[in-house]
Each structure stands twice: as C-alpha cells, then as structure tokens.
Amino acid sequence: MIKSDKARAATISMVADDAGVSRATVSRAFSNPELLTKETVEKVRASAIRLGYVPNQVARALSTGRSGNIALIVPDIGNPFFSALMRGAQAQAYARGYATFLGDSDENEALEDLLLGKLAAQVDGFVLASPRLDEQRIRAHAALKPLVVINRDIADISRILVDTVGSFTQAVKHLVELGHTTMAYVGGPKASWSNQQRAQAVTSAAHQYGIRLVLIDAVRPSHEAGRACVGSLLSTGATAVLAIDDLVAQGIISGLAALNLSVPGDISVVGCDNIIATTMYPSLTTVDAHCAETGAKAIDLLLQTLSQQSQSQDRKVINGEFIARASTGPLAHGEEAFTRRSKAAEVIEQLANSK
Amino acid sequence: MIKSDKARAATISMVADDAGVSRATVSRAFSNPELLTKETVEKVRASAIRLGYVPNQVARALSTGRSGNIALIVPDIGNPFFSALMRGAQAQAYARGYATFLGDSDENEALEDLLLGKLAAQVDGFVLASPRLDEQRIRAHAALKPLVVINRDIADISRILVDTVGSFTQAVKHLVELGHTTMAYVGGPKASWSNQQRAQAVTSAAHQYGIRLVLIDAVRPSHEAGRACVGSLLSTGATAVLAIDDLVAQGIISGLAALNLSVPGDISVVGCDNIIATTMYPSLTTVDAHCAETGAKAIDLLLQTLSQQSQSQDRKVINGEFIARASTGPLAHGEEAFTRRSKAAEVIEQLANSK
C-alpha cells in the first residue's frame, strides 16, 4: 500500500486513545450522541478537535452503504440559469449534510450518459437538470439510483418542473395590450422540455389572441446564439420577441443595438429565468423561474426519496412569474424611429444577399 | 445496516467463489492482470461479467487512499468568473479521468475551512480558487492533501496566478491618454489576492502618471455592490473608474445609468475578467483573465503533483490581457453633458443629506 508523504489525518482510533474510550464510543459521539452521556460526548469532541479529527466519509460510506454524496448534472455550467440552480442545490445539499459532485454534460447526450454511469457508485442519488438524454436511458439510470429530474416531465420519475405556460401566455397578452400584432419566439435545444413547453404556450396564446407568430431556433441557449438570430428575426417583421431565456434575450438586444435599433422602441423583448434581467439595460421583462429555489427543492425531493425505503415518485411544480420591466413597450412612432428601422432593414438585406 | 430496495451489487467475494479463486486473484484480475496467467484472468472476467460485477470505488478508495476524485472550492458559484473557471476545470478533470466535487464557500472563511475538512477524505486533491482563508489554515490543509491554489500567492504551495499588474497598469495608461486625471479603484474582499494585486498596480501606476486616485471598497464582488458604491464614487470627482471585476463594473455602469449618466461620456469604466464584457452595452473595456484556461491549468498542475511522489510545488503565472472596448473614452464636453452631471451631483448630495 503506497502512502504519500503527507501527514496522515487523524483516525477514529487516535481519538479513542486520546479520549480514553473505545472506537465505538467515538463513532457514537458523532453519529448517535444521544446514546452517550453528555460528559463522554464532550470528552470525545474535545479530543477530536484537539487532533483535528473529521470522520472519514469513505470509510463511513463503505460501512453504511450511504456515501453522503449526491451528483448534480447540468448541460452547461456557464449558463447562469444553471449556476443559479447549482448554487441553490449545492447550498441545500450542504445544509442537509451532503456533498455535491458536479457534472457538466456540455449539452451533450452521450456525455450525460457517461457521467451518470461513472458517478453512480459514489453517490446516493442524482439531480439531473434539463436532461438532453432520451427517456429510456434516464429510466435505466433511475432504476439503479434515486434520481430527480428538473424540467423534464417523465412519468414514474421524480421530477420538479418550472411551469412557464401561464407566464408566457401572460407575456403574450402583455405584448398584445401594448399593441403588437406580429411576434417571434426564439427557441433553444429541441430536447429541452422547457423549450417545448414555452413554444407551445406562445403558439396557443398567439392563436387565442389572433396574432401572427413565427418560430425561430437558436439551438444552444446562449448570448451568441441570440445575437446570431437577429437577422432572421427582423426579416419576419415581428415587433416583439419572446426568447427561451434571458441569455438569448440579451443576445438579441445586443444584436439589435448593433443595428442601432432600440428596445423597446423598435422591438420589445421578453426573456425567461430572471437571472440577469435586473443587471441589463434596459432591464428585462422576463419570467422569474425561481432558479435557486428550484435547485434546493430538487435536493429536498431527492433526499426525501432517499430517506424513504419505498421509492415514491413525486411531481412538483414551481410556477414561473411574469415580471414586466423596461424591455417591453409600445412601438415608437415618428420619423426618427421610421428612419432607424428602414436603415436596419437595408443592412439586413445586404447581409442576406452577400451570403 | 439499512440497505435500499435497489438490487445489491456483486462483490469481489462472490466473483471469487464463482471463479474458484481467491479474492486477491479477482482483485489482481482487474487492477494488475499482468501478474496472472491469461487463463485465470479470462476465467475471472467471465465470472465477473456473469454476475454483473463492477469493482466498488468506495472500497477501493478506502484501501488505496486514492479516490479518483478532486474537489474544486470557489467563493461563489454565481459569479461568472468562477462559473467559467469551474467549466474549464471540470472539463479538464473529466478528460483526465477524475470526477469533481463542487464546494461553494459563499465568500465565507469558516465555511471554506469546513468544506476542505469534510471533503478531504474523499478526494485526491483540491483546487482552491481565490481562497478567503488565512495562510496558516491553507498550509494545514495542504499538508494533508495535494492542493493547488488559484489567485493567491503562498510560498511553498502550488499555485496558479492570473497576473493583472501589467494589464491594470496599461489600463491606467489608457485612461491617462484619454485625458483622465482623477480615477477611482473599486475593490473587493480584503482577503482577495487579486484585489490586493490590482489595487497596488493601480496605485503605483497612478503615482507614476501623477494622477489622483481614490480607493473604494465594494466588499463582495457583485453587481449590487458595484451599483451601491456609485454614490461614493461620484462624490470623489473621479472621471474614470477601474473595478475589481466585470460584475462590479457592470453594477457601476447600471448605477450611473440610473442617474442618467452615460458611459464613457461622463465617466469611463474598466472591468476585469472579460467574462460578461462582450455581452454588455456599452461593451466593456476589461482585462481578459483567461478563466477557463486558468481552471484547466489548475487541474493539470494538481494532477501533475499527484502523479509525482515528491511534492514539488510550482508557481504558474497566466498573464491578463488588456482589451480596450467601448466603455472608456474621453470626457464629453458641451452644455448637455454639463447639465447632466450637475443634476446627478444634486441627487447624490440629497441622498447624502437624507442619511
């Protein structure tokens, strides 16, 4: 057995010797203190502190079959929606005594599958955020380890869903009331449940209000993707756009700014998640997805599943919340605005022709 | 010992019995097959497959002291600098066969210490990003487990530093050339090495160019903190401000916008990290800190330390890169600008008095 030249960490035996008790007593002082007298617990704790003893999770895991770890798998750490979610989840897991493995699937289905497999042995359960993986594979993993899915509605699997149907419907209504009659929805990954849900909500709301709607795809939900789709967006003639998330919305706004178009004067923009919305200028009309809360709730749900022997499956819904801010408004009229728009249209056309 | 209702996994003993060999032989068939005859390995492998045996990582870790895991500890997952760094680190760790624990210390020194202690047994090493912990404690942890520090210059500890001295000096020069003679530096956490380094760079550059400099503290590097310090910032009379990072810079810009002040017309702003800089309007003059690369390099350094028995300590420096964009420029003159500024000054004064 090769041991490094590092000083060895204090073990339960060292504490037992120091405190003059058996290893069993030390163990109980930490995991079942109510079995011991206050004095003994105190004595053991004091020795532990003196020696810098921390119970070894690996040994504990081997002995109990519980690792005290959970894994959190997200499609993109860099996306602030997921950072916020991770933050909420990690904090909650820590508060409940669990450590968190982090997996970034990079929006990649196969990588997601691999991560799930690799980590399975070391964790008590998984939280799988906005999985791109197909249902069958998710079911297979869920059969081996408790697993909670975020933003994917799979029967028989514990899941937590941020419902944005109502909020997106409300957003469309808001835009209609501002006088918009042609809108666009800029979507994200096909496999994203949230995307499907939002696209559908917008579509049926558009139908309901009798307005024209165009669907556009941004593939990956990012600032760049949002920026990149401004051309096709403008060519639709839409005066208002709903984006799958705040990042895409921000990209769209910056793409518009580059064409010297103003928000909301020339075009209104709605985002989703409320994660960078207040830091933007103009502040973004969006849907609050309660990201951190969602992360924390997912952990709660997972730990609840863990503590019960029976594997109940649960379906929790968190409702999004529409928040109107400064990025939506009535179309600006007047000569100045008109000039601005025709200039932008010209540029777009040139770009389209040069391809 | 409570076992879940999930199927129990096959163990080494079951395989040994099935194959008619000892447990040691089974172990060797997986970790040192060259010690056995081809026939034995074949026989054991066949039994393993028949029983669905996979070596238990936890037991292996306890026995060998190697877990195949590393931990990444950051002060704030929500800060995009750290998300970017995590993304780089996690990807690199995965590529080298390691799984990653994530710890968020929430800018809290004690929590950082706890996380380090709690995870120590489960990981082969740590990457500690921008630690707020005091040197002595960091040394104590490093004595137990290989540890690489990011952005903290501690002798005898492997570290990777993003050097921004040159870039901040260059930034000051850039501002001087634009005609600014009074500047402010808005700093972050006291314990942050990057903050100290940047403050010092700016201070000495200011000296060198003979301009007036005021230091302001934002405590936590966040959009809100940046926004909150706009009042004290303006009362200094500075016409250019360098922020500890992009978030604070963004907060400052949005605080200025709220006072109807324009960037760079009324005040120039420089950030650091280049993480949200291109998504902002105006695009932010900043220092590229090569975040993802820094994360990946930290992992490389850690794994290199792990593979060598001798614990060499290394000090790697990544140079920041000054990038001038649209948030810096000469002071706008003319009546309009003058009115704007005096109005803002009035508001500030009112706020100060009402306190």
Next chain:
DNA sequence: AACTGATATGTAATCGGTTTCATTTACGAT
C-alpha cells in the same frame, strides 16, 4: 538430486469507520 530464481496464487492484515451483541453499572422495586 538438490538448489535457485521466477512465476502464479493464496492468506491474512489493513484501510476507518458502523453496528450487533455482550458486559458492566446503577437504581428502583420487591
């Protein structure tokens, strides 16, 4: 035929905890 060294495998200790079961002690009831 005895010896040597290499090769293949088994035995058992070990990693650092948890937990079952046994033992000791104290105390109130009979």
Next chain:
DNA sequence: ATCGTAAATGAAACCGATTACATATCAGTT
C-alpha cells in the same frame, strides 16, 4: 438482599476492496 431493567460502554464482526508476505510450482543449473 435480590432481582429486573435501563443506560452506558466495550469487543469484535463487518463493509469490499488492496497488498505485503508466504507458499507452491516449475524450469533450468550444477
């Protein structure tokens, strides 16, 4: 005084691997 019972603690088995050491086998030397 004796018994029963509960509370506090210890002894030792156990979790599932790895590995130092011991042993057995076999080919090649002398």
